[in-house]
Amino acid sequence: MKNIAAILQHQAQLYPDAIAIIDRHSRQTSFSRLNQAAIHTASNLSAAGIQAGDAVLVFQPMSAELYIILIALFRLGAIALFLDPSAGKTHIERCCQLYRAKALIATPKAHFLRLISPAIRQIPLKFCVSPFCSLFRPTPATGDIYPATFETPALLTFTSGSTGYPKAAMRTHGFLLTQHQVLENHLQLQPGKVDLTTLPIFVLANLASGVTSLIPNVNLRQPGNINAAKVISQIQTYQPQSGVASPAFWERLAEACQQDGLILPSFRQIFSGGAPVFVSLIRRLQAIAPQAEVIAVYGSTEAEPIAERVSPRTLPDNASLGLCVGKPIPEIALKILRNQWGTPLSYSTPEAFDRDCLPSGEVGEIVVSGSHVLSGYLQGKGDSETKFDVSKQRWHRTGDLGYLDTEGQLWLLGRCSACIVDDEGILYPFAVEAIARQFSQVRHAAVISHQGKRLLCLELQSPLPDLAILHRALDWAKLSEIQILSKIPVDKRHNAKIDYPALQQILAQNSKA
Incomplete structure (x- = not known):
C-alpha cells in the first residue's frame, strides 16, 4: 500500500506515547492521540459523504488540527486542497475553478471568505473547525485505510499566479512518500528528535519519521513579522535540536537574540530555504547557535530539495560570484542549459539536449529531474512553460539562472526574468x-x-x-x-x-x- 497515512499510523504504533506535535499554548499531542483523532475524523467525513477522489478545501493554520484533518483525508483517499487566501478574491476564484471542491474545512474566521467568494459559497459541504467541531467527535470507527497506489492524488496546491493564472500542483501518495524519503535522508530525521518546524510539508516528514514537531506560537503566514520573543521562549522550554524556516523567520529570531545577548545552544542543525540564504544571515545564525551547522537548502514548490550547502565556520568572501547553494543532492539530476527562458523547449534526441547543456563556469537556466520533482501540473496547464522531455525523462525548468563551478557546487545568479x-x-x-x-x-x-x-x-x-x-x-x-x-x-x-x-x-x- 502506498497511502501516506499508513506510514503515519506505523509511527503511532511504534511510539504511541511520544509527542508528535507541540503547538499553541504548549499543547502536546502524542502520536497515538493524533492517529486516533484522524481515524475518528475520517469516519465522520465519510459519514458526511466524503469519498475517495473527492477534493476538500482546507483553511487551517499549522496545528495538530491541521494534521488530523490531513491524515483523515489521506486515509479516505480524498484530496486535500490548499490555497493562499491572502492572494485575494481573483486568485481564490481562479483556483476554485481549476479544481472543484466537494467540501470546505475551515476556521470560523476563514468561513468569512464565503462572503466575498461565490466559488467558496458553491462548495456543497462545509465544516467549521472549533473546540466543538463535530469532525473530531469519537465514533465507532474501523480505522481502514484506502488502498492508494503510487498515482493516487493526495495533495493539491496552487502557485501564486503572479505572472498569470495560477498553476495547480498535484502531489500523489507515491510522490509524497518519495519526497519524505529524500527529506528524511537530508534532514537527518530520527525518532525522539525535536524539530522547530515552520513549513507544513516538513511536519509531514517529521510525523512519518517519529520526530516531534515544535510549531511556533506565532503567525507563520508572515514570517518576517513574527513575535520573536514567543519563539525564543518555546526554544528555551523544549530545546529543539534542529529547525527549518525561511530566511525572514531566522532573521527576526537572530536579531532578537543579538539584541538581548542570547544564544540558542540546543540547536545542532539549522536549515533555511524557500528564498535566498545570504552569507550575512549564516554568520548571524552561527553567532546565536554556536553548536549548530547552518544548512542552506535550495528548492522550489516543484522540487524540494534540489541542493544544500553546509556552511563552514569560515565563509569565503566571494559574493561577486553569486550565491553558492552547495552541491545538488544525489537524488536529483541537474543541468545548466543555454538560457531560453520564455520559449518552450523540445528535444528530439538526447544528443540535441546535450548540445544545449553548458560546461562548468558558464551561466544558464537551471533544470532538474528526479523522482521527487513534480512531473507536471494539473491538466497540463503550465507544462509547456516549465517542462520538457528527453527520451521519456521529464525535466523541470526552475526559472533560475546559475552555473556549476569546477567542484560541482551550484551558484545562483537570480531569476531568469530579473536578468x-x-x-x-x-x-x-x-x-x-x-x-x-x-x-x-x-x-x-x-x-x-x-x-x-x-x-x-x-x-x-x-x-x-x-x-x-x-x-x-x-x-x-x-x-x-x-x-x-x-x-x-x-x-x-x-x-x-x-x-x-x-x-x-x-x-x-x-x-x-
Missing part, C-alpha cells in the same frame, strides 16, 4: 545583491533596470556608515544609482524573495511624485 540586458552588457541580480547583503545594515537589496538605468535599491535596518564603500565594491556593475527605500516588496509566503514587478511599480510612482 538585466542593456548596452552595458548582462547584469545578474544576485551578483550585486549578494555583495550588498554582506553589509549588516542592509535588510533587503534589489538590483533592477528602471527607465533605462541600473538601480540598486536598499531597505536598511540601520544607517550605512559610508555608501561610498558599497559604491566601490560594485564599481564593476556600472550602476546608475543606489536608492534607499523605506520598504522593498517581498513575496507573501516567505517574506524574503524580492517582488521585482511590485518594485517596478513603486519606482514608477516615485518617479511621478
Whole structure:
C-alpha cells in the first residue's frame, strides 16, 4: 500500500506515547492521540459523504488540527486542497475553478471568505473547525485505510499566479512518500528528535519519521513579522535540536537574540530555504547557535530539495560570484542549459539536449529531474512553460539562472526574468545583491533596470556608515544609482524573495511624485 497515512499510523504504533506535535499554548499531542483523532475524523467525513477522489478545501493554520484533518483525508483517499487566501478574491476564484471542491474545512474566521467568494459559497459541504467541531467527535470507527497506489492524488496546491493564472500542483501518495524519503535522508530525521518546524510539508516528514514537531506560537503566514520573543521562549522550554524556516523567520529570531545577548545552544542543525540564504544571515545564525551547522537548502514548490550547502565556520568572501547553494543532492539530476527562458523547449534526441547543456563556469537556466520533482501540473496547464522531455525523462525548468563551478557546487545568479540586458552588457541580480547583503545594515537589496538605468535599491535596518564603500565594491556593475527605500516588496509566503514587478511599480510612482 502506498497511502501516506499508513506510514503515519506505523509511527503511532511504534511510539504511541511520544509527542508528535507541540503547538499553541504548549499543547502536546502524542502520536497515538493524533492517529486516533484522524481515524475518528475520517469516519465522520465519510459519514458526511466524503469519498475517495473527492477534493476538500482546507483553511487551517499549522496545528495538530491541521494534521488530523490531513491524515483523515489521506486515509479516505480524498484530496486535500490548499490555497493562499491572502492572494485575494481573483486568485481564490481562479483556483476554485481549476479544481472543484466537494467540501470546505475551515476556521470560523476563514468561513468569512464565503462572503466575498461565490466559488467558496458553491462548495456543497462545509465544516467549521472549533473546540466543538463535530469532525473530531469519537465514533465507532474501523480505522481502514484506502488502498492508494503510487498515482493516487493526495495533495493539491496552487502557485501564486503572479505572472498569470495560477498553476495547480498535484502531489500523489507515491510522490509524497518519495519526497519524505529524500527529506528524511537530508534532514537527518530520527525518532525522539525535536524539530522547530515552520513549513507544513516538513511536519509531514517529521510525523512519518517519529520526530516531534515544535510549531511556533506565532503567525507563520508572515514570517518576517513574527513575535520573536514567543519563539525564543518555546526554544528555551523544549530545546529543539534542529529547525527549518525561511530566511525572514531566522532573521527576526537572530536579531532578537543579538539584541538581548542570547544564544540558542540546543540547536545542532539549522536549515533555511524557500528564498535566498545570504552569507550575512549564516554568520548571524552561527553567532546565536554556536553548536549548530547552518544548512542552506535550495528548492522550489516543484522540487524540494534540489541542493544544500553546509556552511563552514569560515565563509569565503566571494559574493561577486553569486550565491553558492552547495552541491545538488544525489537524488536529483541537474543541468545548466543555454538560457531560453520564455520559449518552450523540445528535444528530439538526447544528443540535441546535450548540445544545449553548458560546461562548468558558464551561466544558464537551471533544470532538474528526479523522482521527487513534480512531473507536471494539473491538466497540463503550465507544462509547456516549465517542462520538457528527453527520451521519456521529464525535466523541470526552475526559472533560475546559475552555473556549476569546477567542484560541482551550484551558484545562483537570480531569476531568469530579473536578468538585466542593456548596452552595458548582462547584469545578474544576485551578483550585486549578494555583495550588498554582506553589509549588516542592509535588510533587503534589489538590483533592477528602471527607465533605462541600473538601480540598486536598499531597505536598511540601520544607517550605512559610508555608501561610498558599497559604491566601490560594485564599481564593476556600472550602476546608475543606489536608492534607499523605506520598504522593498517581498513575496507573501516567505517574506524574503524580492517582488521585482511590485518594485517596478513603486519606482514608477516615485518617479511621478
